[in-house]
Amino acid sequence: MNKVVVGLSGGVDSSVTAAILHQQGYEVVGMTLWLMKGKGQCCSEGMVDAARICEQLEIPHHIVDIRDTFQTYIIDYLVSGYSAGITPLPCSQCNKAVKFGPMLQYARENFGIDRIATGHYARITVDEATGRYQLRRAVDRSKDQTYFLYDLSQEILAGVLFPLGEHPKTETRRLAAELGLYTAEKPESQDLCLIEAHGSMQKFLDQYITPQKGDIVDQAGRVLGQHEGVHHYTIGQRKGLGIAAAQPLYVIGLDAGRNRVIVGERTEAQHAECTVQRVNWVAIAAPTTPIRAEVQIRYRSPAVPVTVIPLDQDGSDRVKLVFDEPQFSVTPGQAAVWYDGDVVLGGGIIEPLEAPTS
């Protein structure tokens, strides 16, 4: 019988994932990763709900304490990034370094199982010509999570199932109700798990970074106001600046070294290009010449036409993105993920932009 370990968060998506695979005849083992130290209410609720689902499906449930890994790869990563004036994206890093890699390893070492499944909305296919695993957008585009999954290696994609990628979310809910799953009515998580646990990113970060007031300046260096700590701001932010100006002002730069937040008008918040590091190529091997694609620079932003230019000799690790049209709020630390239609070609982390003068 085919065996699979299903990552169970205690939410409806992973519950239905386990139920679908169970129905399809897989021997399913439930696994919940214990992620957060201290403020762990959502973790403990999730663990209990996951245990209930496993009891209902009559499958085993294992809890794996991975809090040290989460601390190193997510908490420390966020704190050092925000301290340096960038806005790191924790979710792709979490998927790669905390969830998929360790879950596969644990499943192999402890149960001899080399396949895992999660409730992510994405699809995996194989390119028959090249043998490469392809990551594709979910059928339900409003739920598509490929932006957070671009960094998974070929080896990991080979061992993963995303049964929900083929289903609209409404069908997931319907299935949960039809199967009488304990979690069928559970509300959606609205935000990052850290924000859900702490109320806001600022509250979370203030535990680690002492807020240090400083100047809000324009590109000419004129002081326009005071900020509450550089780590409270992100590129493109308009609200909460506390500055009265004739034109709306946006954050266009974060100068952690001089403890300054730099603001400007909307046109100053636009960039024609940026560089991207730590690139992971998914559907294709690293190219050595420029390619055309559509790129997404934020989770909820649309994919826009771009030329992807390899910067290293082998084309692998860094690229330059030249947008057909200048883009608003290109944010260092966030991911840029480029696609060919619904297929992820590759992605990486946006590097610090050329600093606006201040």
Ligand SMILES: Nc1ncnc2c1ncn2[C@@H]1O[C@H](COP(=O)(O)OP(=O)(O)OP(=O)(O)O)[C@@H](O)[C@H]1O
């Ligand atoms: N703590 C965890 N332990 C194991 N697997 C997890 C955990 N958190 C998330 N996952 C897996 O990753 C998938 C996507 O997680 P995400 O945080 O995006 O939650 P979600 O889309 O709200 O899904 P769910 O409804 O299952 O919570 C989940 O469906 C689950 O399979």
